Amino acid sequence: MTYIKPKKIKNGDLIGIISPASSPDDLTLVESGVKYIEGLGYRTTLGKNVAKTRGYLAGTDAERVDDIHQMFGDKNVKAIFCLRGGYGAFRILDKIDYKVIRNSPKIFVGFSEITALQMAFLKKVNLITFAGPMVLPNFSKDISRYTEENFWRMITSTKKSPNIRIPEFEKLLPLNPGNTSGRIVGGNLSVFVSLLGTKYLPNLKDKILFLEEINEPPYKIDRMLNQLKLNKVFEKVKGIILGSFTDCVELDKNKKTLTLQEVGEDYFNDLSVPVIHSFPHGHIKDLVTIPIGSKVKLNASKVLVEFTESAVR
Secondary structure, three states: OOOEOOOOOOOOOEEEEEOOOOOOOOHHHHHHHHHHHHHOOOEEEEOOOOOOOEOOEOOOHHHHHHHHHHHHHOOOEEEEEEOOOOOOHHHHHHHOOHHHHHHOOOEEEEOHHHHHHHHHHHHHHOEOEEEOOOHHHHHOOOOOHHHHHHHHHHHHOOOOOOOOOOOOOOOOEEEEOOEEEEEEEEEEHHHHHHOOOOOOOOOOOOOEEEEEEEOOOHHHHHHHHHHHHHOOHHHHOOEEEEEEEEOOOOOOOOOOOOOHHHHHHHHHOOOOOOEEEOOOOOOOOOOOOEEEOOEEEEEOOOOEEEEOOOOOO
């Protein structure tokens, strides 16, 4: 199978900004994000529907699909950044013309709810995309140097990335030792689970699975991990990287609960594949950009992750 690497971007290139899920809560933050990107020497163009709203969605399904088609179809646009995540990207998977993306593959960036689109693009087009910072909140506020350096190097250089440097205050931990390699897939846990049984989930055999989540209590994490288990996902993959599970605690102090750690141990401790947790990706300030679909090495015994090829050409 041939995987498609998008072309790297260079100074002066035009970056398209779309909102394929939810709309921004504060349009002034969009201006701040655009100012940051243009301050680095790039040009930007906003999708015509980014400011529209329909309940929790950034306009109708048709409007959000139209922005995707327009940005991929515009030969002047060299990369596409998602404005934010939120909710609703999965609603448009069956409305996208994937030939438009196949005919004009380019850098596509987002995470969280954007997982739905990234999995679909990998399945339908074999396009490597980037689980990385978005205009809101990352580029519109004080983006960390760690996030910034990791991201821009990933999409501007054809050199293989060095071993990932973990922030000093982070500590990766193994749940299962071992050493493996494969192509990396995954993203937000709840979004990923919602794709099970659909034609928009890539083949998981021999892949490295990464997962992150936010604001889900342990019992919901338990249910979603069990759904992956019952679908034999853990039997198919060669390794698992768990990112940040931000605020995934039981808020009701009077409610009996397992801890997140206990839930994780129940599902991962007895697996025969390497597993690590606390990888710096997810709804956090210092995050590693993950090139979805590219080759990665996972050494859970030494708690090391390495992207073994460039994700752009």
